[in-house]
Amino acid sequence: MEKIKENKAYIILGVILFILLNYLFYYFRVTFEGNTLAAFDYLFSEPQYLLYAFPLSFDVIDLFVPMFTVVFAVYVVIDKKNNKKKYKKGAEHGSAQWGSVQKDLKNMYDENDQYNNIIFSKNTKLRLDDKDAPFDVRRNKNVTVIGGSGSGKTRFIVKPNMLQMNASFVVTDPKGTIVNELGMALKNVGKYKIKIFNTINFAKSMRYNPLKYVYNEQDILKLVNTIMANTEGEGSKKGEDFWVKAERLLYQAYLSLIVSKFPKDEQHLGTLIDLISYSTVKEDDEDYKNPIDYLFEELEKEDNTHFAVKQYKLYKNAAGKTAKSILISCGARLAPLNIPALRDLISKDELNLDTLGDQGRKTALFVIVPDTDSTFNFIVSIMYSQLFNMLCTIADEKHRGSLPTHVRFILDEFANIGLIPNFEKLIATIRSRNISATIILQTLSQLKPIYKDSADTIIGNCDTSIFLGGKEKSTIKSLSEELGKETINDYNESKTLSNNDSFGQNYSKLGRELMTQDELLTMERDTCIVQIIGKRPFKDKKYDLHQHPRYKFHSDGKKYWFDIDKYLEALKNPKNQQKRNVPNNQTNQPEELKLTITTTKGSFEI
Numbered sequence: 325m326e327k328i329k330e331n332k333a334y335i336i337l338g339v340i341l342f343i344l345l346n347y348l349f350y351y352f353r354v355t356f357e358g359n360t361l362a363a364f365d366y367l368f369s370e371p372q373y374l375l376y377a378f379p380l381s382f383d384v385i386d387l388f389v390p391m392f393t394v395v396f397a398v399y400v401v402i403d404k405k406n407n408k409k410k411y412k413k414g415a416e417h418g419s420a421q422w423g424s425v426q427k428d429l430k431n432m433y434d435e436n437d438q439y440n441n442i443i444f445s446k447n448t449k450l451r452l453d454d455k456d457a458p459f460d461v462r463r464n465k466n467v468t469v470i471g472g473s474g475s476g477k478t479r480f481i482v483k484p485n486m487l488q489m490n491a492s493f494v495v496t497d498p499k500g501t502i503v504n505e506l507g508m509a510l511k512n513v514g515k516y517k518i519k520i521f522n523t524i525n526f527a528k529s530m531r532y533n534p535l536k537y538v539y540n541e542q543d544i545l546k547l548v549n550t551i552m553a554n555t556e557g558e559g560s561k562k563g564e565d566f567w568v569k570a571e572r573l574l575y576q577a578y579l580s581l582i583v584s585k586f587p588k589d590e591q592h593l594g595t596l597i598d599l600i601s602y603s604t605v606k607e608d609d610e611d612y613k614n615p616i617d618y619l620f621e622e623l624e625k626e627d628n629t630h631f632a633v634k635q636y637k638l639y640k641n642a643a644g645k646t647a648k649s650i651l652i653s654c655g656a657r658l659a660p661l662n663i664p665a666l667r668d669l670i671s672k673d674e675l676n677l678d679t680l681g682d683q684g685r686k687t688a689l690f691v692i693v694p695d696t697d698s699t700f701n702f703i704v705s706i707m708y709s710q711l712f713n714m715l716c717t718i719a720d721e722k723h724r725g726s727l728p729t730h731v732r733f734i735l736d737e738f739a740n741i742g743l744i745p746n747f748e749k750l751i752a753t754i755r756s757r758n759i760s761a762t763i764i765l766q767t768l769s770q771l772k773p774i775y776k777d778s779a780d781t782i783i784g785n786c787d788t789s790i791f792l793g794g795k796e797k798s799t800i801k802s803l804s805e806e807l808g809k810e811t812i813n814d815y816n817e818s819k820t821l822s823n824n825d826s827f828g829q830n831y832s833k834l835g836r837e838l839m840t841q842d843e844l845l846t847m848e849r850d851t852c853i854v855q856i857i858g859k860r861p862f863k864d865k866k867y868d869l870h871q872h873p874r875y876k877f878h879s880d881g882k883k884y885w886f887d888i889d890k891y892l893e894a895l896k897n898p899k900n901q902q903k904r905n906v907p908n909n910q911t912n913q914p915e916e917l918k919l920t921i922t923t924t925k926g927s928f929e930i
Contacts, residue, residue, distance in 0.1 A: 331402050338398040342390050420808030420838040423860030432461045432856075438873075442467070443484045444790055445864040448854045452490050452730060463787040463857060465732070465760030466751060470768060470799060471792030477764050478502065480792065480852070480866040482734055485762075487874040489514035491730040492680045492687045494711060496764075498737045500524060503690040507886025509877035510688045517685055519675050520888060521707065522692040523700040526665040528888045529692075530895075532703070533673035535591045537710045538583050541631045546745065548575045550709045554702035554742040555657045570650045571657070573639040574600075577620075580632035585623065594667040597658045603651055607644040660699060670703065674895075677707070681715055681727030681758065695737050705742035708733075712750045712759075719757035727758040738763045739770035748778035751785045761786075767796035791844075791853040792866065800841050803853070807838040807861055839863075 423429075425447045433449040434440040441449040442465060454462045471477045478499075486493060486506050497503055503520060510516040522529035538544055552572060578599045582591055599616055606612040617640075624633045642650060660666055680687050693704050711733075719727045735741065744750070751761055763786065765771065771779035783789070791803055816830040838861070839853075847853075854862040869875055879885045 342394040464755040466786040467762040468786040468789040469764040472794035475792040491732040495734045496736040498695040500692040505879045508884040517687045519689040530674040531672045536673040554705045577636035597661040683728035701742040733761040736764045748781040768799045787857040
C-alpha cells in the first residue's frame with residue numbers, strides 16, 4: 325500500500341497515457357487501415373486530429389498493446405527511481421581539497437584597511453569589524469591555536485595580531501616578555517593604556533582587587549565558584565560534596581559582609597582569610613561565640629534579610645567539630661592569601677578592568693603568569709571570570725549589547741590559567757558583545773582535564789582553528805579526520821612470468837586523507853593549517869613577523885624595550901615620590917590586624 329502511495333503520480337500518468345494510446349491506435353487503425361507510418365506522418369502535420377480519437381476502443385489491439393506499453397514504461401520509470409545511482413565524478417571517495425585564498429577568502433578580509441584584519445598565516449586573514457560585510461562572509465572572531473612547544477605560537481600568532489592595534493587586548497604572557505617587546509610600540513604608536521598584572525614578580529605588577537568588581541549577590545556567587553574551582557581544600561575533604569557546600573556558604577556570608585559593611589580599605593580578599601582566622605570554635609562548647617558571631621548578630625538586628633546573615637545561619641548549622649573541619653579546609657584553600665606580598669597585590673585596584681571596552685583610547689592588559697607553577701592561578705582565573713562576565717554586562721546595560729571597542733582575549737597557555745566557570749557558555753555569547761577569545765594550546769587534550777565534557781563545546785564555538793605543528797597523537801588523529809578524504813587515481817601493473825607471459829594494467833579510484841597522520845607529524849616547520857568554518861582548509865606558510873609594517877617598533881634588544889619598573893614607577897610616583905615598598909620576603913610580619921565593621925549602632929573593631 326505504501327509503495328502505491330509513493331508511486332501514485334506515475335500510476336495516474338500511466339492511466340492517462342493508456343487512454344491516449346488507445347485513442348491513437350483506434351484512430352490509426354480505422355482511418356489509415358493499419359498504415360502506421362502514414363498515420364504518424366499525418367499526426368505530426370495535423371495534431372488537432374487527436375481530438376477526434378473517441379470513444380475508448382475495446383478492440384484487442386487497441387486495448388492490450390497500449391496497456392502493455394504503459395505497464396512496461398511505468399515499471400521502468402519506477403524501477404529506475406527506486407534504484408537510482410548517484411555518481412559524483414572525481415569525488416567518489418571524498419571531495420576534500422585545499423582552499424584557494426583568492427576564491428575561498430574573497431571579501432572575508434579587508435583589502436582597503438590591512439589593520440582591520442585578524443592575521444592567521446601569511447595569506448589567510450579575517451575581517452575584524454564586519455558590520456558592513458555581507459552575512460555569508462561573517463564569522464565569529466574566536467580562534468583555537470594548537471601548537472607544540474617551539475612551534476611559534478607567540479611569534480606567528482600573538483605578536484602579529486597585537487601589532488595590528490585594532491582592539492583592546494587582554495593577553496596572557498607566560499614568559500613575561502611580550503610586554504617588554506611590544507609595550508613601547510603599543511604605548512607610543514597605538515597610544516594604548518598599558519596595564520600589567522604579574523603573578524611571577526608581585527613587585528612588577530599593578531594591584532588588582534577582585535572585590536572592587538563585586539556589585540551584587542550574583543557577583544559574590546560567581547566569585548566563590550571561581551575560588552572553589554581553582555583551589556583545593558584540606559586532605560580528603562576537598563572533594564566531598566558536604567564540605568564543599570559548607571565552605572561555599574561561609575565564603576558567601578563573609579564576602580557579603582565585607583563588601584557591604586567593611587570600610588573601603590578593608591574590602592579585599594585578605595580580609596576574608598582574616599575573618600576565617602577569627603572564626604574559632606570549641607568542640608566541647610556549642611554555646612561558644614567567637615568575634616565573628618557577634619558581628620553577624622549585630623548585622624541581623626539591623627537587617628535580618630541580609631544575604632550575609634542568611635548564608636551564615638546555614639553555615640552555623642554545622643556542629644562544633646564539623647565547623648572546625650570546615651574552617652581548616654578553608655584555611656588550606658586560601659593559604660596563599662596569608663602571604664604579605666599577595667595581600668598587598670590584592671589590597672587595592674589599579675587596573676580599572678571595567679573600562680577595557682570603552683570608546684576612545686584602547687587598553688592592553690598583560691597578564692604575566694608562570695607556566696611551571698599554579699599556586700596563584702586562582703587569582704588569574706578570578707580576573708578572567710570577572711572580565712568576561714563584567715564586560716558582557718556592561719555591553720548589555722550601557723552600550724545596547726555591543727562594546728564600543730572590540731576586546732580581544734589572547735589566552736596563551738590557556739590550560740595553565742585555571743578554570744573559568746561557565747566558559748563554554750561565555751564563549752558562545754561574547755561575539756555579539758564585540759568580544760572575542762583566541763585560545764592557545766599545546767594539544768587539544770589539555771582542555772579535557774579542566775573543562776571535562778565542555779571542552780568540545782569550547783572548541784566548537786571557535787569559527788577558526790590553526791595548527792602550527794605538534795606530535796600529540798589524539799590531536800594529530802583528530803586533525804587528519806577533520807581535513808577529510810580526497811579521491812585519487814590508482815594505477816596497478818601486473819606481469820605473470822610463465823610459458824605464456826601475461827601483462828595487465830588496472831585503473832581505479834581510492835579515498836585518501838588530505839593529510840595523513842605521518843604527513844602532519846612531518847609537516848614543514850614554517851607551514852601551518854588554517855580551518856575557517858564553511859571554507860575548505862588552507863595549507864599556508866606561517867606569518868613572517870618581519871613583514872609586518874609595524875615590526876620596526878618591535879623590540880629585539882635594547883631598542884624599543886619596554887621597562888616595566890620605570891613604567892610602574894612613573895605611574896605610581898609621577899612627581900618622583902618615594903617608591904612604595906612591596907614586601908617580597910614571606911618572613912616579613914604584617915602589622916597588627918584591625919578589622920572594623922560599621923552598623924547603625926556604631927563601629928565595632930575586632
